[in-house]
Amino acid sequence: MVIEITSDADLPKCLNTVSKQAAKARQLAQSYSGIPAKKAQGPRPQGFFSRTMIVTLQNGEEVVIQFRPEPLDVEPFKVARRVLGPAVPDVKILQDEELEREGIWTYWITCIPGKTWFDGARGKGPQTLVTTVQSLGRILSKGRIEGSSELVVDRKLRPHVELLLSSEDNQIRRFHGVARDLFGKLDQLKILPLFISHFDLNDFNIMVDDNCEVSGLIDWELSTPLPFGMGFSRIHTLAGEFSEKRFHMPPEFEDAEKGFWQEIYNGIPEDLYRLFHANPGVVQIAVALGTLLDAFQLDEGKIGPYNPVVVEALPKLLTYRIPLIRGSGSPYSD
Numbered sequence: 001m002v003i004e005i006t007s008d009a010d011l012p013k014c015l016n017t018v019s020k021q022a023a024k025a026r027q028l029a030q031s032y033s034g035i036p037a038k039k040a041q042g043p044r045p046q047g048f049f050s051r052t053m054i055v056t057l058q059n060g061e062e063v064v065i066q067f068r069p070e071p072l073d074v075e076p077f078k079v080a081r082r083v084l085g086p087a088v089p090d091v092k093i094l095q096d097e098e099l100e101r102e103g104i105w106t107y108w109i110t111c112i113p114g115k116t117w118f119d120g121a122r123g124k125g126p127q128t129l130v131t132t133v134q135s136l137g138r139i140l141s142k143g144r145i146e147g148s149s150e151l152v153v154d155r156k157l158r159p160h161v162e163l164l165l166s167s168e169d170n171q172i173r174r175f176h177g178v179a180r181d182l183f184g185k186l187d188q189l190k191i192l193p194l195f196i197s198h199f200d201l202n203d204f205n206i207m208v209d210d211n212c213e214v215s216g217l218i219d220w221e222l223s224t225p226l227p228f229g230m231g232f233s234r235i236h237t238l239a240g241e242f243s244e245k246r247f248h249m250p251p252e253f254e255d256a257e258k259g260f261w262q263e264i265y266n267g268i269p270e271d272l273y274r275l276f277h278a279n280p281g282v283v284q285i286a287v288a289l290g291t292l293l294d295a296f297q298l299d300e301g302k303i304g305p306y307n308p309v310v311v312e313a314l315p316k317l318l319t320y321r322i323p324l325i326r327g328s329g330s331p332y333s334d
Helices: 018-033 075-087 097-101 127-140 149-166 176-183 186-191 230-239 253-267 270-278 280-295 308-317
Strands: 037-041 051-057 062-068 091-094 105-110 194-197 206-208 214-217 224-227 241-243 246-248
Touching (some): 018 037, 018 051, 018 062, 018 091, 018 105, 075 194, 127 206, 127 214, 127 230, 127 253, 149 176, 149 224, 186 280, 194 230, 224 280, 241 308, 246 308
Antiparallel strands (some): 062 105, 091 105, 194 224, 206 214, 241 246
């Protein structure tokens, strides 16, 4: 059961105010680094599962101290950092007996420079959408990891789709036809290499510099290796947007979306480039499956609460075709 933090009052007494969190973060940062800490302040908004403080050290370096009411799985960070480099923060576990007695786990995280995309793009022109999404493709193109997709398909994806097909939920039943079609094509995905796939790519987890180029990606804890293409299904909401509970393509959508895929093509290894161009239909299956499973995510072996706005848009999102498949056609069917 994931423990949510709805307010600072949910934390133990030693951390139940912003000032207490800041003081403890300064103490921990100084103790770990050996450098005096000048100040600490929290980002806005804070997450639902942690409290985060950005600590500025005497030498000007910024580090992140994070307090969590349950342990953080650092392995996804390590896997992502191994292939994507400094675009992924490094994470270290900090030992603090007082906090551990109170059921709080503490982490030192390297600070990704810049602002969240949500804040960094504010007040800038619409062309920044193209810049950000393209540069994101450039980073994610490096995400290949060792291993075969076979076990992921059989042990992770197949049970997930089977769970959808067995569901009596009316919202899920609407997509049983799509799920059955994709279920029959799962074995095709085994020819694709594994890529690290961020669980929740959004404008709060994507960091950008002053030019709106992506400087890094945060919050990797629930991320996992998936067949190439599945993790790119977030292109819908990266290049598109929800407004008044409906999905829309802004005027810059295709420039951003095509730029994203072009950066993927440019950055992947030559053998994968040849595989991709020989089997674009298989990558299309991966993107469609990623879109479906992203809408109905697993939570402790069950389909977790899903966003009704995303589900309402799903029939349109599932008509998406990658540029290599559609050519000069429209990204979505009407």
